[in-house]
Amino acid sequence: MAQPPTIEKIEAVIVDLPTIRPHHLSMAVMRQQTMVIIRLFCSDGVEGIGESTTIGGLSYGEESPESMKLNIDTYFSPLLVGQEAGNIHKVMALVDKSIKGNRIAKSGIETALLDAQGKRLGISVAALLGGAVSETLPVLWTLASGNTDKDIIEAGELLSQGRHNTFKLKIGRNPPETDIAHVIAIKEALGSRARVTVDVNQAWDEATAKTGIAKFEKAGVDLIEQPLVRENFDGLARLTAYFQVPIMADEALQDTTDAFKLAQIRGGSVFAVKIAKSGGLYNVLKVAAIAEAADIGLYGGTLLEGTIGSVASAHAFCTLKKLNWGTELFGPLLLTDDIIKTKVNYADNVMHLPPGPGLGLELDLDKLEQYKRK
Ligand code: MUC
Ligand code: MG
Incomplete structure (x- = not known):
């Protein structure tokens, strides 16, 4: 039997995108949104994408875009590389055992795993x-x-x-x-x-x-x-x-x-x-x-x-x-x-809901490069 695909590499990219107008909330005025885009590469060539985003730096919750990238690079990634990519419950159980809190980062990682698995099976994440x-x-x-x-x-x-x-x-x-x-x-x-x-x-x-x-x-x-x-x-x-x-x-x-x-x-x-x-x-x-x-x-x-x-x-x-x-x-x-x-x-x-396997989305690598925080 063929070996099940494993997680080979996880990349977390901070992206700043301007808003169409200032967005006034009780805790912050947003003129841009900062997202952490997660690219999860698997041994079978499938890439899953995920997003970890909060509002107004640290003004909405306890995770900031910068802390999410740091924690994904330092803690999530070494823990997950080599793990079976298609067993999402097992991977997330391992994450929960080793990493407290950090729910926004966890959501982005799980999204990337689900996107990859959907693409692998040719079905949507909803399916x-x-x-x-x-x-x-x-x-x-x-x-x-x-x-x-x-x-x-x-x-x-x-x-x-x-x-x-x-x-x-x-x-x-x-x-x-x-x-x-x-x-x-x-x-x-x-x-x-x-x-x-x-x-x-x-x-x-x-x-x-x-x-x-x-x-x-x-x-x-x-x-x-x-x-x-x-x-x-x-x-x-x-x-x-x-x-x-x-x-x-x-x-x-x-x-x-x-x-x-x-x-x-x-x-x-x-x-x-x-x-x-x-x-x-x-x-x-x-x-x-x-x-x-x-x-x-x-x-x-x-x-x-x-x-x-x-x-x-x-x-x-x-x-x-x-x-x-x-x-x-x-x-x-x-x-x-x-x-x-x-x-x-x-x-x-x-x-x-966009049609197609996984999330049904395609990354624009040029735009990712353009808006990536340097
Ligand atoms: C929130 O608190 O609901 C949702 C819409 C919006 O403008 O801000 C969010 C966060
Ligand atoms: Mg609300």
Whole structure:
């Protein structure tokens, strides 16, 4: 019997791509997105690609692009070279045994393994995971230009193009009164033409959240995301019980342990699931299973990854029976250019899963060279 293919080499490349406009979040203003692109070369000539991306350096989480590259080069790579490339569970068990935390880096590595295995078998990553329930996923757009009027114009343009019909507003940078007025002005301007959700990114204390959410509920906002600091699970549960408008756990929910605790106390009636937060595609589906068992709604989230991370997320999310709150996998559209040749089709408020084996994506090596951090 032929020897099973092994991992020969792992390359982690830091790529900086400009955004189409500044993106204002409570913890950072992004003018570019930095991604760690992973190239995993196997002994049978197959290459898998993955992406490890966070937001705003160290302002969103405990991994930065620079720490991810360093840890992949120093710890992941020596551990994985020589391991059987097609046994993803075995490789990831070895990773988990030897490397604590580092979930975003783990997600990129697992994505590259799944891409390679899909290409090897001639099937998509979604097929490897059991099959896509749907080939398309609803995708919202985030309004975060930092200016209310500009956001209203941007939303109007996207509505008339038919590209998105749901908008997430990022707040938490300004005093609460300013942010509340901003949300109400946008909701009033868009009226029944669009659904509006609000992400506070942990910026409010519980009392401020109570006042603010009451106003959002009255204005017709559809969903409130992570108003409180990540650690305040009980506060999230209290807000969920108090309001009719659904409250979504984002930063509070990383892995299955968080999911289990939050589900037990009902910290959120919706969970924002992300492959990067959970440490990969298999883990995100475990988090989703906990939500499903607890009858908690699901929302396919992003860490504003580029095409590789967004499409990897899409392959996992499209295997879910129910994704009641759609997704926010718009990351590639926020960037001025791409290091992937394949154009993902975004139209009619949905994204299409690219066809083809693995992730269905082809790296553009010239662009990778152009945008690679020197
Ligand atoms: C987050 O906290 O949800 C998602 C969209 C966006 O603009 O930022 C992200 C992160
Ligand atoms: Mg969020």
